[in-house]
Amino acid sequence: MTQLKFNHHLLQQEVRFGTGDAAKNVKEAVEALGATRPFLIASEREEELAQKVTNGLELAAEFNDVVMHVPVEKAEEARKAAADAQADVLISIGGGSTTGLAKAVALTSGLPIIAVPTTYAGSEATAVWGMTENRTKTTGTDPQVLPKVVVYDSELLSTLPNDMTIASGLNAMAHCVDTLWAPKADPINRSHALEGARLLRDGLAELQETGSTQAREKTLAGCYLAALSFSSAGSGLHHKICHVLGGTFNLPHAETHAIVLPNVLRFNAAAGERAHVDRLAEVFGTDDAVTGLEALYDAIGAPRHLAAIGFREADIPEAVERIVAAAPKDNPVKVTAENITELLKNAL
Template identity: 55%
Template structure:
């Protein structure tokens, strides 16, 4: 069969090394010629940020970090960056921290060096997200792609095990969604499959042996691959649903993705046999859903949206907002009826296999 596809690879420097974040950051600040650095890190990660920034002298430290990046929070950070004439943003933290740096870069063009402390993957994409009036808006802009990502597995030690699990499964969602997203292609699929393999090997080690850097390095490597695939392939059904759950109902980002993922996989897999076979092989399982569910059982992963405050009576609102945004290229036709069924199962934590024959 002849291959025909159009693939875009984003340009970004990646520095990977356990225990080397401070050294690598100092090197990058010097290489980029930055004179006024704004360090973005939440208050809870201030000590970690101090350690990472030991080799530089920040002009400004910013600790107002809020999940889903409310517009008003972004505006305050943008104003501070302008007032201090910042020429480099350094984000130290998870997806919310990276997201705030992206919000500043979106309107200012200031470059970002991202230092992730979770497996969120936002650091490797040119996708931004902002929330205003209970609506999350996302977009794509190369200005928000960090010029450099610094990975250091030791920085993930402070992440509680349950949040490590949810964050890693968020990365897994990037991989699986990339297999049937609007711009899916063979290169994205190869990256996504390797991401699934790395995450499915690394996350159980993170849970079983929290001090094991080998597992954490595999999880970080997998999260990076997942994000690169996602950035190229685009946002599929899973992410369109989760953006509404997070932006409109303020559900926690990582846990929401971890919960919804098996239901979207169960819904789409029968209509996407090539993607399903590739994912199954990456899991080392007979089929992709069994592979994912086996991993989730091992990790004691989040099970139900209701555990985070979501109610069945909110499903029609999610359907109303999400349905028009789900790509027409989704492997199975999505209707208000079957989307409601998917959400109902995810709300109560029903067996995802019930959706395969929907």
Template identity: 50%
Template sequence: MDFLHEWLPQRVRFDTGRATAALAEEAASAAIARPMVIATPRGAALARTLTAGLDVAVLHDDVREHVPADVAERARTVAGEHDVDGLICVGGGSATGLAKAVALTTGLPILAVPTTYAGSEATDIWGLTTDGVKRTGVDPQVLPKAVIYDAALTVGLPVGLSTSSGLNALAHAVDALWAPRADPINAVLATEAVRSLAAALPAVAATPDSLPARADAFYGTYLASTAFASAGSGLHHKICHVLGGRYDLPHAATHAVVLPHVLALNAPHAPDAERRLAEAFGAPSASAGLRALYDELDPPRTLRELGLSEAQAVEAAAAVLSVVPESNPAPADLEVLETLLRSAWAGS
């Protein structure tokens, strides 16, 4: 029981149906008077509605997955040109990631209003992609000062995107059980996250307009992301970062495809994690529980359907090998990684 656990300082509001009012309150609390609002073109209308009562300096919608470095630099330039004093990101991980990229060099505070289950809003982890390589780092400046979870904002998210996004959140929890700084507190958070998400995601798929189900999904997302932020990035996320940075694969779907394969590799070598996950799924084993959940949700199952070639999948193994965490419970040499990525490509 000797360990060091670090808890991130952040205000977290679960405020279904009150995002606009809650955002105004948090902006006042953080003394943000001229925010830069960041959202994708698709999410810009919602962002305008949520911030209608604020003196918005600029709404910036030049947002891309994996935060390419040139996109980040353009956003930083816009922030400087409009003399903003804070950032408000509305949307999924791409919008949050871009806000973090701006905060990383400017120190501007972030208020996050998630509309997916990406979970980036609850971490101090940033990511930038340059020449096909996605780099990540940790910096307290990029942790949003406040997060507003309003389940009503996710009702319009299509079922397929809801479930793949939720499986991305689930991957945060699973990875936290064997990541470099895994500890007993992270394990408790991760286990409860898996239990919540395993129940919430099928309910969201069955009844997409269910606010309680979507609120439970946000609850699981927050717990999983908090555990992940503390424990660090495990093998699953290292693989997904390589695939996303090199081949620009869709972020959430890539996580959904890769997760069962990393779990199958690691669970036999991590008996405590295996026991926790099996109990959280209510299944005889962790892999059986995940398979049952996937059968209910029917997410993407192969890298092939995401547009990756088999040669690219095998090629990625060498890049993953250089970043395999020492804490990974199973041996992961080049042959193992090539086998894993071939399996993820084929869905075997």
């Protein structure tokens, strides 16, 4: 019997969770950090919401030019704006792209981040940063970019369009599934992943039926556990594929993750590592994990086809070349040009 050995790193982060408490929690977090010159990062789409959340704070400056996949040039603009404003804390209010831009600023400035998510992206719970240059997305891990405080408020997600709710929630589910076979997977992050998947399954299904505050809270809690698991386990095959599709072909982040996920689960489940697959099947309440995930997709009307978000068959060869080069060497199924081509054709 193989002896159990692993090293698990715990992240230092405060989580403030409360419906209707975002403005109060952000103000208290700024004060606790001893900051006096907060720099707000929020897209134009989130501007009205951001003003409500930062009500009562005197902002040093604001930056709203948020672009998907964090182009390097936008990161440089935001870094300069924060430096010019003599900011001493970053407040990001928005989805994964907004959090990602705040991380890009923190990476070079060391400024602490207070992250206020308005989607189920999960970036706020990880020390992973990502930026895109010359059609290539580069990612890395640095404790400096981990938000010091995360403020969760389900009220902020009450107006999130249904299609984005579904895609964003399944992006979080992808963190859970990818963790099972990730390079640094261990019993602790797998436990987070499985409980996160259960909360996401229940929350997403209930959101379609009731749209209740309780369903949003359940989904947010699942989102955090999912991201926590991913943060310590690292990027598995699923995330490597999606980073290529997003960075190189500029596909929308959440939708790409949602569409690719069932294909990667089916791909890795074929390896026969029954322990992981069976535990995930238990979460879905089915005999088979792939069947369980597919049933959830059917129930919530999940996106299915890469062609619907701009990917073309002609893009497959370049995508395959990049994915094979980036794929984890210890993935349970050996990654080849042939089987990745088949996976992308199925997802197309």
